[in-house]
Every structure is written in C-alpha cells, then in structure tokens.
Amino acid sequence: MRTALVVFLYGLIVILIIPFLLLCFLFGIRKPLLSLGKWAMGVGKKILGLEVEIAGLENFDPAGSYVFMANHLSFLDGPLLFYVIPQPIRVFIKKEVFRLPVVGLGMKHVHFIPVDRKRLRGGRRSLDRAARLMKERGYSFLIFPEGTRSRDGRLQDFRRGGFFLALETAAAVVPVSIIGTYELMPRGQFHxxxxxxxxxxxxxxSVLGYNKDSVDQLIARVRSQIASALPE
Structure with a gap:
C-alpha cells in the first residue's frame, strides 16, 4: 500500500512538473529541478516509513567535487543517496530510463548521464562526458562500483570505470556504506x-599518487573502507 501510494504520488508530480520543467528549460536553470527531486525523495521516504541514520557528513566539504562510491543492495540506494548527500550530485542511469516522458527530459536537463550497459564504447563515452562536466562545472557524481545490485546482500567485486573517472578528474573518492536497504527491498522485490x-x-x-597501472590498489583501498562498516 505504501509503495503504491509513492508510485501514485510520483506520477502526479510528473504531471504537475511540466510547466516548471518548461521554465527550467527556458531559462537554463537546473538547481531548482534538483531541489524538487530531493524534496520528492524526502516525501517518499516518509510515506514508505524509512528511518535513515546518517554518519560522517563532516568528513567532506559539501561544496567540493567528489566521486561518491557506495555498495549497491537495493533499488532504494540511488534515490536514498540523492536525498541525503548535501549537494546536487549527478548520477549514471541506464539509457532506457531517459525514454520516459517528462522524466527523461528532466534528467537530461540536469546532466544525469545515460549509460549503455551493452556497449563498452558507450560506457567510455559516458565517463568522458562525466569527466568533462566535473572539470567544467565542478559536479560530483555518484557511482555504484559493483555495477549492479547484489543478489545476496554481500559486497561484490568492483569495476574500474568509476575509478578511472576519479583519476581523470583528480577528484577524491568518498566511500559510502549502506546498511539495511537489502532487507527492505532486495533485488526482485517490488514493494x-x-x-x-x-x-x-x-x-x-585522494587519488593523487595513483594511476591506471595502480588502479587496483585504489580499488582495494576504497572497497576496504566500504566493507569496514558492513555487517559480517
């Protein structure tokens, strides 16, 4: 019931947002649209009965440019981190989502990055675009280095793509540990x-001192930090 209510609410927001979205397009503004997204995530959190405990916000500068990397347990993870990270982060989303009416246009306008998971060249192109936006606009990006949601709740192997983005932009990596979303909405569950x-x-x-030849050491360090806060 709670999940259905959130789906209905977001559908209503999509309809009501059209005039606002047109104004954002017309004047080339993005922050209000991102703020609206954060507000919608906050409303959804309350309706779903989610209690979120946050630790470590003092560890990074909210005005800085980072690559946030988190373990991936559930469909909830992306919206949750979009809501709790105290800056307007950008994310990578599979390209099919950008075909959704209104929503796809909004995501494109705020510089979310479409990813073609089936083509290696498409992934490289997405990382290049993200690197350019980080250098030119000071954006931060959220990445799930496992590449997909865990099937058993355990931390999986990490892929290299997000780490190459950090190396290309010299942006520090902020490791993030998420605990509890797997139990609330595991992969394959729709409520x-x-x-x-x-x-x-x-x-x-910091990625200083690392390069493409030593990226595996960087991966191991970040993965170890994320794992350190997870249940055994």
Missing part, C-alpha cells in the same frame, strides 16, 4: 518494507 537504514560516509580517499 518496500518500512524500517531503518544506515548511511556512513567515510573519509575521502
């Missing part, structure tokens, strides 16, 4: 159980 979630932001990891 959300109410409950508690913990989000822990670790100290940023």
């Amino acid at each position: 959300v159980r109410p409950g508690k979630i913990r989000v822990i932001f670790h100290q940023p990891v």
Whole structure:
C-alpha cells in the first residue's frame, strides 16, 4: 500500500512538473529541478516509513567535487543517496530510463548521464562526458562500483570505470556504506518494507599518487573502507 501510494504520488508530480520543467528549460536553470527531486525523495521516504541514520557528513566539504562510491543492495540506494548527500550530485542511469516522458527530459536537463550497459564504447563515452562536466562545472557524481545490485546482500567485486573517472578528474573518492536497504527491498522485490537504514560516509580517499597501472590498489583501498562498516 505504501509503495503504491509513492508510485501514485510520483506520477502526479510528473504531471504537475511540466510547466516548471518548461521554465527550467527556458531559462537554463537546473538547481531548482534538483531541489524538487530531493524534496520528492524526502516525501517518499516518509510515506514508505524509512528511518535513515546518517554518519560522517563532516568528513567532506559539501561544496567540493567528489566521486561518491557506495555498495549497491537495493533499488532504494540511488534515490536514498540523492536525498541525503548535501549537494546536487549527478548520477549514471541506464539509457532506457531517459525514454520516459517528462522524466527523461528532466534528467537530461540536469546532466544525469545515460549509460549503455551493452556497449563498452558507450560506457567510455559516458565517463568522458562525466569527466568533462566535473572539470567544467565542478559536479560530483555518484557511482555504484559493483555495477549492479547484489543478489545476496554481500559486497561484490568492483569495476574500474568509476575509478578511472576519479583519476581523470583528480577528484577524491568518498566511500559510502549502506546498511539495511537489502532487507527492505532486495533485488526482485517490488514493494518496500518500512524500517531503518544506515548511511556512513567515510573519509575521502585522494587519488593523487595513483594511476591506471595502480588502479587496483585504489580499488582495494576504497572497497576496504566500504566493507569496514558492513555487517559480517
């Protein structure tokens, strides 16, 4: 019932947002649209009965440019981090989502990045675009280095793409540990159980001194920090 209510609410917001979206397009503004997204995520959190405990926000500068990297347990993870990270982050989203009416246009306008998971060249192009936006506009990006949601709730192997983005832009990596979303909405489940979630932001990891040849060492360091806060 709670999940259905959130779906209805977001559908209503999409309809009502059209005039606002047109104004954002007309004047080339993005922050109000991102703020509206954060507000919608906050409303959804309350309706779904999610209690979120956050730790470590003092570990990074909200005005800085970072690559946030988190473990991926549930469909809830992306919206949750979009809501709790205290800056207007950008994210990578599979390209099919951009075909949705209104929503796709809004995501494109705020510089979310479409990803073609089936083509290696498409992934490289997406990373290049993200790097350009980080350098030119000072954006931060959220990445799930496992590449997909965990099937059993355990931390999986990390892919290299997001780390190459950090190396290309010299942006520090902020490791993030998410605890609890797997129990509330595991992969394959379409409703959300109410409950508690913990989000822990670790100290940023500088990429200075690392390069493409030593990227595996960087990956191991970030993965170790994320794993350190997860249940055994």
